[in-house]
Amino acid sequence: MQLDAQQRHRVRFTLNGAPAECEVEPRTLLTDALRHGLGLTGTHVGCEHGVCGACTVAIDGVPARACLTLAVGVEGCDLRTVEGLEPEPGRLGVLQAAFRRHHALQCGFCTAGILMSLDAYLRLRPGAGRAELTEVIGGHLCRCTGYAPIVAAALEAAAILRGESTQAANQEETAHA
Amino acid sequence: MKPAPFGYLRAASLDEALEALGRHGAEARIVAGGQSLLPMLNMRLTKPAMLIDVMRIEALREPVPERGALVIPAGVRQAILLDRPGLADDLPLLAAALPWVGHVQTRARGTLCGSVAHADPSAEIPLCLVALEGEVRLRSRKRRRSVRAEDFFTGMMVTERGDDELIEAIAYPTRAAGTGYAFAEVGRRHGDFAIVACAAVVDARRMRLAVGGVADRPTARDFPLLDGSALDDALNAFAWELGAGEDLHATARYRRDLVRQLGRRVLDQARQDSLRCS
Numbered sequence: 001m002q003l004d005a006q007q008r009h010r011v012r013f014t015l016n017g018a019p020a021e022c023e024v025e026p027r028t029l030l031t032d033a034l035r036h037g038l039g040l041t042g043t044h045v046g047c048e049h050g051v052c053g054a055c056t057v058a059i060d061g062v063p064a065r066a067c068l069t070l071a072v073g074v075e076g077c078d079l080r081t082v083e084g085l086e087p088e089p090g091r092l093g094v095l096q097a098a099f100r101r102h103h104a105l106q107c108g109f110c111t112a113g114i115l116m117s118l119d120a121y122l123r124l125r126p127g128a129g130r131a132e133l134t135e136v137i138g139g140h141l142c143r144c145t146g147y148a149p150i151v152a153a154a155l156e157a158a159a160i161l162r163g164e165s166t167q168a169a170n171q172e173e174t175a176h177a
Numbered sequence: 178m179k180p181a182p183f184g185y186l187r188a189a190s191l192d193e194a195l196e197a198l199g200r201h202g203a204e205a206r207i208v209a210g211g212q213s214l215l216p217m218l219n220m221r222l223t224k225p226a227m228l229i230d231v232m233r234i235e236a237l238r239e240p241v242p243e244r245g246a247l248v249i250p251a252g253v254r255q256a257i258l259l260d261r262p263g264l265a266d267d268l269p270l271l272a273a274a275l276p277w278v279g280h281v282q283t284r285a286r287g288t289l290c291g292s293v294a295h296a297d298p299s300a301e302i303p304l305c306l307v308a309l310e311g312e313v314r315l316r317s318r319k320r321r322r323s324v325r326a327e328d329f330f331t332g333m334m335v336t337e338r339g340d341d342e343l344i345e346a347i348a349y350p351t352r353a354a355g356t357g358y359a360f361a362e363v364g365r366r367h368g369d370f371a372i373v374a375c376a377a378v379v380d381a382r383r384m385r386l387a388v389g390g391v392a393d394r395p396t397a398r399d400f401p402l403l404d405g406s407a408l409d410d411a412l413n414a415f416a417w418e419l420g421a422g423e424d425l426h427a428t429a430r431y432r433r434d435l436v437r438q439l440g441r442r443v444l445d446q447a448r449q450d451s452l453r454c455s
């Protein structure tokens with residue numbers, strides 16, 4: 001199947017569990033298709049050449065750089081973006097809540113990408129420990145936090161998702177009350 | 178930045194890809210995982226008229242064990258190979274080097290053949306191919322040929338590949354009895370480009386050291402079984418011959434020193450490894 005350089009072409013995929021489509025040129029990056037084509041601005045764009053990780057989304061269950069992905073290349077794929085993390089409108093997912101508790105974000109520019117990497121990775125390897133998660137976070141640049149709170153939030157979220165630490169959130173809230 | 182406009186062909190078969198490559202020649206680029214090509218496109222360092230996507234070609238998906246080698250076709254992603262059961266037994270060098278290739282997020286998409294096609298002088302996948310004396314299997318509409326890794330890389334991001342040729346697969350010789358392997362790398366951060374990367378292969382007759390990040394291509398040298406100051410001298414001579422350059426990340430002197438130090442370390446390790454599995 002051949003697509004003309006100057007024309008726009010329809011691409012269909014699954015986005016956060018629902019069918020989606022948009023019209024793109026062959027050169028359109030997935031970041032721009034999501035942000036401009038579909039209005040989902042949660043996926044951020046930092047460097048646009050694969051270095052910073054801000055644009056990370058999950059493609060067929062694995063974390064990937066949206067800025068290094070052509071929109072025409074995701075035809076038929078299963079995409080997840082940060083917009084898909086909230087369990088219902090206005091509520092935070094487990095990872096997001098852990099980030100909030102640990103102050104794992106300041107400006108938030110890097111956050112969506114890191115959440116998507118961790119979300120995808122923990123689905124594949126729920127047992128991941130500190131070394132592994134630090135390596136995953138190593139695929140991202142954060143200029144605010146110094147990373148330590150991000151690692152702490154990731155470890156806590158992993159434990160909660162494994163069912164080992166369901167109380168973490170409540171305990172912390174009472175401790176602060 | 179955004180890429181300049183290009184046409185896009187999602188090839189359904191090898192024949193379709195080769196036919197298009199034959200037609201467009203130097204105007205076309207193959208895209209697989211895109212982790213090397215997309216940065217080049219985004220920065221407009223390359224402006225092909227046509228991209229040929231080979232990731233939907235069924236026949237290029239699976240690694241194929243052959244006698245004495247593992248053949249890795251163009252569609253095999255780095256993360257998939259890294260998760261392959263038995264990789265550390267069959268290809269200990271590659272199993273040690275792959276975690277150093279980019280990050281989890283880029284290995285999930287990037288392919289091995291793509292890294293070989295890109296031919297960055299500091300890349301780990303080409304380095305291992307040269308260290309293990311593997312080969313690159315090229316295919317065009319008209320012919321198929323196999324090029325030794327050492328002959329394939331001809332300069333900084335320059336290779337033997339003709340404009341109408343696709344890297345159909347690369348072949349890594351698998352572990353041989355009585356042979357030891359080791360890999361080490363120094364970079365600014367894990368996942369960054371290597372300042373110097375070293376891969377060693379040692380058996381009862383010779384020691385082979387391949388170095389990336391110093392010369393304009395991954396470069397290997399065979400030594401007889403040396404140790405002590407004789408080995409230091411040989412490594413020092415090799416370090417100078419590689420013609421280290423200076424850039425933002427390291428001085429030429431630091432690079433030479435890394436060749437001596439890391440070189441020594443991997444050769445010693447590989448030798449230990451060879452004695453263990455003889």
Ligand code: FES
Binds near residue numbers: 048053065
């Ligand atoms: S914007 Fe994609 S990695 Fe920086």
Ligand code: FES
Binds near residue numbers: 104143
């Ligand atoms: S929170 Fe500001 S860059 Fe990470």
